[in-house]
Amino acid sequence: xxxxDQPTExxxxxxxxxxxxxxxxxxxxxxxxxxxxxxxxxxxxxxxxVLDGLEEKGRFSSFLSRSKGYSYLxxxxxxxxxxxxxxxxxxxxxxxxxxxxxxxxxxxx
Amino acid sequence: xxxxxxxxRHLVMGMTNKKSLKCExxxxxxxxxxYKQSAKKPLELMFVYNFKEQTENNSVPSRFSPECPxxxxxxxHLHTLQPEDSALYLCASSQDHEGASGANVLxxxxxxxxxxx
Numbered sequence: 182x183x184x185x186d187q188p189t190e191x192x193x194x195x196x197x198x199x200x201x202x203x204x205x206x207x208x209x210x211x212x213x214x215x216x217x218x219x220x221x222x223x224x225x226x227x228x229x230x231v232l233d234g235l236e237e238k239g240r241f242s243s244f245l246s247r248s249k250g251y252s253y254l255x256x257x258x259x260x261x262x263x264x265x266x267x268x269x270x271x272x273x274x275x276x277x278x279x280x281x282x283x284x285x286x287x288x289x290x
Numbered sequence: 291x292x293x294x295x296x297x298x299r300h301l302v303m304g305m306t307n308k309k310s311l312k313c314e315x316x317x318x319x320x321x322x323x324x325y326k327q328s329a330k331k332p333l334e335l336m337f338v339y340n341f342k343e344q345t346e347n348n349s350v351p352s353r354f355s356p357e358c359p360x361x362x363x364x365x366x367h368l369h370t371l372q373p374e375d376s377a378l379y380l381c382a383s384s385q386d387h388e389g390a391s392g393a394n395v396l397x398x399x400x401x402x403x404x405x406x407x
Binding site for chain 2: 212214216221222223224225229268270276277278279280281282
């Protein structure tokens with residue numbers, strides 16, 4: 182079967198760096214997405230990786246290793262507003278999105 | 291108004307009621323989706339419409355009935371629901387349903403929180 186694994190919850194300190202991991206086993210691969218979802222709000226698109234390597238967007242970076250079935254989202258200079266759930270999703274060979282259960286990130290002052 | 295708008299934001303209904311969830315997108319997208327989000331579970335795709343045609347129905351019980359009158363509007367009609375149907379129902383849209391890269395970026399609405407008593 183197809184599976185996406187990510188930690189259920191993580192805690193980090195304001196100003197620090199946190200890495201949220203995502204491992205996947207899917208039928209084929211057409212890209213990996215990260216979405217951010219604040220409590221009670223819509224998920225919003227953060228990043229898309231289809232080639233190996235690191236993509237940087239300001240304080241957020243996303244990394245992909247297709248051979249390892251692995252991605253991570255790196256958040257730098259954490260702010261209180263980064264407290265949210267982070268959803269990892271893989272587009273499989275049939276262009277179906279396979280979702281992880283999300284990682285709830287708690288930022289402490 | 292821009293983006294994807296869902297109404298109502300909160301809904302409480304009994305198991306014998308009939309209600310509808312509404313979704314509207316102002317992005318000119320061709321594909322629209324209904325997802326179910328339950329606590330600590332992955333998003334569950336329920337229905338997909340591409341150019342107003344239903345392309346997927348992921349074994350969703352018949353008590354959920356979608357309707358897509360045009361490419362900007364999507365409804366989810368609810369009847370005789372069960373308590374386990376209580377969840378957040380998210381509507382999303384994308385430029386197209388198939389194809390990689392930017393075409394598959396989803397724009398979500400804030401969801402309709404449904405409680406079935």
